Amino acid sequence: MSSVDKQLENLKAEITNELPRDISVSDVKYEGPELVVYTRDPKKFAQNGDLIRKLASKLRKRITVRPDPDVLSDPREAEPKILSVIPEEAGVTDLDFHIDTGEVVIEAEKPGMVIGRHGSTLREITQKVGWTPEVVRTPPIESSTVSNVRNFLKQEREDRRRILERTGRQIHREQLSDDEWVRITTLGCCREVGRASFIVSTPETRILVDCGDKPGSDDVPYLQVPEALGSGANSLDAVVLTHAHLDHSALIPLLFKYGYDGPIYTTEPTRDLMGLLTLDYLDVASKEGRTPPYESEMVREAIKHTIPLEYGDVTDIAPDVKLTFHNAGHILGSAVSHFHIGDGLYNVAFSGDIHYEDTRLFNGAVNDFPRVETLVLESTYGGRNDYQTDQQDSEERLIEVINETYDRGGKVVIPAFAVGRSQEIMLVLEEAMRSGKIPEMPVHLDGMIWEATAIHTTYPEYLRDDLRDRIFHEDENPFLAEEFNHIDGGEEERQDVADGDQAIILSTSGMVTGGPIMSWLRHVGPDPKSRLVFVGYQAQGTLGRRIQNGWDEIPVNGRDSMGRSDTLKLKMDVETVDGFSGHADRQGLENFVKTMNPRPEKVLCVHGDERSVQDLSSALYHDYNMRTFAPKNLETFRFK
Known part of the structure; x- marks a missing residue:
């Protein structure tokens, strides 16, 4: 029996011991970062809303409870009962039952009304029919991308479960090394804008952060070096995508052409936008007579391997790494990516692209973390004179024009x-x-x-x-x-x-x-x-x-x-007309660092032309007395 199987067996025993005697546990599995508990008594589970929360707190894991397929009611009988629980004004547009997992996907115009206060309506649904409800929004504007992604994931559900189970076992495997160190290798976007890509490595784990193209150039990240894919794409344990712009996402599907078969962690809107933008990227290349770097099938593989995370969720993505996304204020779903490495060993945050102030579209970037020793900071507008016009002044100027x-x-x-x-x-x-x-x-x-x-x-x-x-x-x-x-x-x-x-x-x-x-x-x-x-x-x-x-x-x-x-x-x-950029200007970048809690010990200034990164690096060093760097591509920094 493998160490993961023993671990699951012990967890099943511990969960059974914690539950009331009239609630059974038929199976326990890892699916990606989640622990999935199957029970023959889903209705009794749902009657006690605190059970899952208490279990998650005790076991320090994200837990999903699903009914054992043997106890599921007939979908034809369950559907009218579900609709009787949900308020009519929620605007339910579709119910989709999945017998393999005991989940019913409810698509509605107003998902909040399906969820209910603190999940009360969801629990009531499970109490009535035993199925586990999952809620998605009906797009107010019809979106072929959202529809295609949802339909594709529905078709690939079985394959996706296998991917999630394999990923879950990899995340929760036994650690193999007693060494402790953290390294960051720069594969692109250093002293330049575009082709963002980094490797975060420990003795246990190798994580690729972003993999983009460079606008107006054929330059791509240095994926061929030993620190990256030189020893094979499957030497990577995970890929983290900060946001969907092509200078960060364009070459993510290429990884699957090279043989990568692991997870991509990003937010749900970033997953959908990545699909939209990378397919268009291939289309544009074809129309311009260029050979696309990968086929559209690789985009579908990337979507199938994506594990969406919400802002604020602390998630195990490797035996020694936890990832938390925070709003970056840049584009829809963009995320500041915080890595907690080891048992309190080291913390690194990648800003991705950020906008520090609120805009009409987004709240400003989050810069409050439990711990951060090193910040990898974008510097697109980090130059000495890179101050953007105030947004209100910009809007007035646009109106004038x-x-x-x-x-x-x-x-x-x-x-x-x-x-x-x-x-x-x-x-x-x-x-x-x-x-x-x-x-x-x-x-x-x-x-x-x-x-x-x-x-x-x-x-x-x-x-x-x-x-x-x-x-x-x-x-x-x-x-x-x-x-x-x-x-x-x-x-x-x-x-x-x-x-x-x-x-x-x-x-x-x-x-x-x-x-x-x-x-x-x-x-x-x-x-x-x-x-x-x-x-x-x-x-x-x-x-x-x-x-x-x-x-x-x-x-x-x-x-x-x-x-x-x-x-x-x-x-x-x-x-x-300046002021509409999704990037923080020089003042915004300094304010992001100045008000960051806690303030990092080291800052790597990246994603800006040479003048911008050096200006920002110098200013942060002089003004805040922190160690700063303006790295070149292919440099490796060792921490700890």
């Missing part, structure tokens, strides 16, 4: 990241039109923006408190304003918009590196009455940065009759 352009009969074209900045701008525009600050006019959303917005509305609990309350309680979803139009008619519709009256166009890609924005430049770029407005970071080497720096003759797809690359003369004005 829109009014000026409207008055002269032009259109405003805004290159925007599909995830985050687009939704932020949508909220500004919706309020400005509702309050009469700008004239009512169509706001055309092109590329993935509409789909990304649909995903935002599926997970309102990740949005800023007051915005979430508007969507939850007031039936006043600003993303459903009638001015918003999803461009789904291709070139013909774009031409109609270009030929029509004043309008605002939000289009991907945000750095003008391809996608539908190139079409809008062809249609609207020659119009001197119109304006191109940058509201997000333009990385070095991107066309967006070149236009921002004054280029007015730009390459476009195709060649003329002489075989020369086509170019386009931009006659539209170009504006940059």
Whole structure:
């Protein structure tokens, strides 16, 4: 018998001993980080709401209770009983019964009403029918991504259970080494923006944090080195993804092409957005005649291997590592990732990308932790003079630009990241039109923006408190304003918009590196009455940065009759309105560190150009007397 089997046997005995005599335990299994307890008495379990909480506290494990399949009632009998318990205004749209696990997935417009106060309705459901309810939200805006992910995971349920059981056994295996040390190896995004990737290693465990591309470049993380995949992809125990932007997520599916078969830990919205963005990444590569680095099947593998975690949940992801996600304030589901290593040995936090102040879309980044010795900190706007305009001033300037352009009969074209900045701008525009600050006019959303917005509305609990309350309680979803139009008619519709009256166009890609924005430049770029407005970071080497720096003759797809690359003369004005970035500026980054509790002993400044990381590193050293570093790629830092 393996050590894990012995451990499960002992846990079963301990749980049985803790429970009332009339509640049986038929099996105990690990599924990922959770301990799953199967019982023939689910209704009695549900009658005592404190039982699971007490067991989890005593055993220091996350516990899920499921009914033994032998005692399940017929789904046809259970369905009307479940619906009789749930308030009608919850808007139940689907019930899906899974006999293998004894779970019933309830999809509803208002999940909170299905859950009930402190889970009271869920317990009542189990008391009535014995099934374990799991609740998901019906997207207010239909989302093909959310639907496809849910359907795919439903189809792959059996395979996914095997993955979770294997992962659970790996997490809870016996430790093999008595040594104690922690190392971080930098595989990308050091003294540069993009291709974020790190290895956290201990004598027991190797964890990859992020694996992204580099905008405007073919450079990829140094995955081939021995510290990374040089000894095989399955030498990794886990992958942690801080958020879904491609400079952090694009090459996650590549790991499965190389043979990785382990878990990916991220938040649920990040999982869905990763699927959306990586599939689009492959599509764009194909359209531009480049060979995609992996097939779409690898994206599905990544989704199947993802174990979603919620903010604040302390989760075992290896025998010697606990992971906790906290809101990073950057994009939907973005997470500051806190690693507690060993039995109090060392604590490391990776900021990912952060925004420290509240925005219209998100609460500001969390920087309060039980312990942190080392912080790996993004430095995108870490330069000495990288101060962004106050958000209110930025909004007023954007409104001013829109009014000026409207008055002269032009259109405003805004290159925007599909995830985050687009939704932020949508909220500004919706309020400005509702309050009469700008004239009512169509706001055309092109590329993935509409789909990304649909995903935002599926997970309102990740949005800023007051915005979430508007969507939850007031039936006043600003993303459903009638001015918003999803461009789904291709070139013909774009031409109609270009030929029509004043309008605002939000289009991907945000750095003008391809996608539908190139079409809008062809249609609207020659119009001197119109304006191109940058509201997000333009990385070095991107066309967006070149236009921002004054280029007015730009390459476009195709060649003329002489075989020369086509170019386009931009006659539209170009504006940059700072303050809408999802990144903290220099002051925000310093404030994040200054108010961090506890303040870290060491800071590694990463994810910024050379000047930015060195400026920030120097300032933190001088102002707060902490050890700081501006590492290069392929450096390894040993702690302890």
